[in-house]
Amino acid sequence: MPFEDAIPFYENRTLCQRLLSQINTGNTLQVRKSRTPGAGSGLFTDIAVPAGQEVFRSKPVVTCVQDSLGTVCDFCYANSANKVLPSGRFRTRRDPVQDLVECDGCHICKYCTESCRNAAFEAYHKYECTAFLKSGGLGIRARALYRLLIHHQHRLVPDHQWRGLMTLMPHQSGHQQGPEKEAVSRVAKEAKAHTGTALDIDTIERIYCVILTNSMAIRLPGQSAVTGTAIDVVGAIMNHSCDPNVLISFHGNELRVRALRAVEAGEELAHCYTDVQSDVLLRRKLLQAEYFFPCTCGRCQGEFDEHEVVTQGDDTKMQSILAAQISLFASMNDAVSNFTLSGKPVDVDSLADHMEELADKAYPTGQWPPSLEPLPSIYKTLGRLNQAQGDPFAAIEFCIRGCAYTKRRAGEPWMVDLFELVQYWARPRTSKMPTSRPSPTPAELWDVFHGCLHELLRLTQGNCGHDASYTRAIRSWHDAALKYADGALPGTQEFADRFHAAHRKLLLWANVPGDQWTIDVV
Structure with missing residues (x-):
């Protein structure tokens, strides 16, 4: 910016x-x-x-590993807990997670090898180690500020990069008037004291605001977890x-x-x-809070117009929808946290009914659209809960519902969603597919699996590149699965006809209209 x-x-x-x-x-x-x-x-x-x-x-001119993340190298950013090994194979439970080598000085930065630790120390860490030690538990963006100031002080930042950095939008007035006002001033003063920079406080505050506004989350291809930040x-x-x-x-x-x-x-x-799958009300709220501008792009305007029709332009009703979206996300997150901490079984069907009931009560027409967030995200989360409790077909049902009602089927989040769905098929099943309603045959299920895996490979190659280890892992999985497939394969019209019929039947089984979600597998 x-x-x-x-x-x-x-x-x-x-x-x-x-x-x-x-x-x-x-x-x-x-x-x-x-x-x-x-x-x-x-x-x-x-x-x-x-x-x-x-x-x-x-x-990037500067990068930092996520707070308290002990699996990512602070030099090469290899993640020892990555679900994909460097060889291009998915990690299994038999693959150990490598212990990192900690810096003996600050005990904050960690490295995958002695070689990386030594290289980092010679390149830059020898200048920042003491500052990190003295400053204690710095947050990731404050640590990025310290690192940037020290690198600049020791001429490790090229002049054109520094001038470019100083030309980026800081939104300083917004940060200094908002909830971060005291933090911006405090971090800047502490940074000057600990780094020894010759820059004045006003300049340091501006640089910190540049970081707050322009930092990017580091995520590995195909994975939603944040492993660091970059400028x-x-x-x-x-x-x-x-x-x-x-x-x-x-x-x-x-x-x-x-x-x-x-x-x-x-x-x-x-x-x-922001999250590209979020609804316009949540996107605009986050963009205004973190980047200080309201988005007026065509997609935003189209979605906002839909809300205006339902609310008849009543801002109070519009705010009620937004409040419900925030509350529903929080309730779902609480349910997941309670399950994770307690391990107590969750009645997922009852939880789904409860969430839908809360949503319906908050919506002006009395029926929350299934394609309006956060319902699609909630369905996918309910699928994860079912999978964690050993019910893969219930997991598939909810995940299909969430995927089918997701409006934005592109980019990294959609790739992660599709991977999750395909993964449910690939895991050993301890339960049988419910037969209380018409369901696909085993052969039809395999057709859907192969078609979705084919689509996942296409997305991965486009989003990550053919050389990424994640892409190579998906390719290996894809090729191994299709080796034993019967009949025509994905990429042919014969398979496409078979796939669409099976996919439609699966959608209907999951209580989703058969034309809600289509995939081109030719």
């Missing part, structure tokens, strides 16, 4: 060209005036980019859209941007700053 209080970012051609020259890209990128109202500058491609193609790679100047130039055309992922500590769909020449690149 570029800062525009002086010369607009896009008018500083020398700086823009220098920053873009340092990234790895096969495309022609330019920083220009954004087409998003109020956004200032934006990142554009001068050539068309096919769906699934990589747009660029970049090395990447070129990545931060990209603006937000709730209907993004690119997605960001991290491979180790390298940022990669790929096209979610075909991007036209001259089009601005945009990614989603």
Whole structure:
């Protein structure tokens, strides 16, 4: 998010060209005036980019491992608990989780090998170790600030990266007037005292606000857990859209941007700053709270118009829907936490009825639409609870319901959803499919499994790239599964006809309209 209080970012051609020259890209990128109202500058491609193609790679100016996460190397960002091994194979229970090597000085930074620890110490950690030790339990973004200030002090940050960083939007007034007001001032003062930087407090506060506004969550491909945070100047130039055309992922500590769909020449690149599957009311609330702007993209306006029709423009009713969304998410999270902590069995069907009843009471028409969040997310969570309690068919039923009613079927969250569903099929079953209502035959279930696995591979290749270990693991799983498949295989019209019939039957079995969710497997 570029800062525009002086010369607009896009008018500083020398700086823009220098920053873009340092990234790895096969495309022609330019920083220009954004087409998003109020956004200032934006990142554009001068050539068309096919769906699934990589747009660029970049090395962030600073990265930090998530708080108290003892499985991620602070140098190479390898995750010893990654569900995918570096060889491109899924982790099993027989694969041990490697113990990391802790820094003997600060006892905060951990490394996968002695080699990484030594390399990190020589490259930068020798300058920051004492500051981390003296400052105690720093939060991840405060630690990123310390690291950045110390790197700058010791000339480890290239000049063009520093100037680019100082040109990013800090939203300083928003952070200093909100709930973080005291924290911003305190962190800045402590950072100056512990790092020895020559920068003044005002500048440090601004840099910290730049971090708060522009930091990106580091997630491994195909995994929703956050393993760290990163500040990447070129990545931060990209603006937000709730209907993004690119997605960001991290491979180790390298940022990669790929096209979610075909991007036209001259089009601005945009990614989603928040959960792309959330409803407009939740997205706008989060964007206003964390980034200080209301999104007015086409998707937001369309969803908001739907709410206005239902509420007849009554803001009180609109706020009631938002309050219910927040409350429903909280109630579901509480149920999961209680199950995790106590281990007591959960009557998932009763819990589902209770959640739907709460939702219906809060909705103006008395019936909460099944495709309106958080119901799709709740159904998927109920599926996880069933799977954890050893009832895979009940897990499949709820997961199918959640997937079928999910509106946004693209990007990383959808890839994770589909992986979860396919995984339920692959696990040994201790129960039989309920026969109280018409259900697919075992052969039809295998067709749906193979078709969904084929779609998962397609999504993974586009979202993560063919070289990612996660993609290679999905490819191995896919190829092994299809080796023993009967008849026509995914990619043929004969299989597609068989798949669609079986998939429709499965949707009806899960109490979902047969045309609610379709997958192209040709």
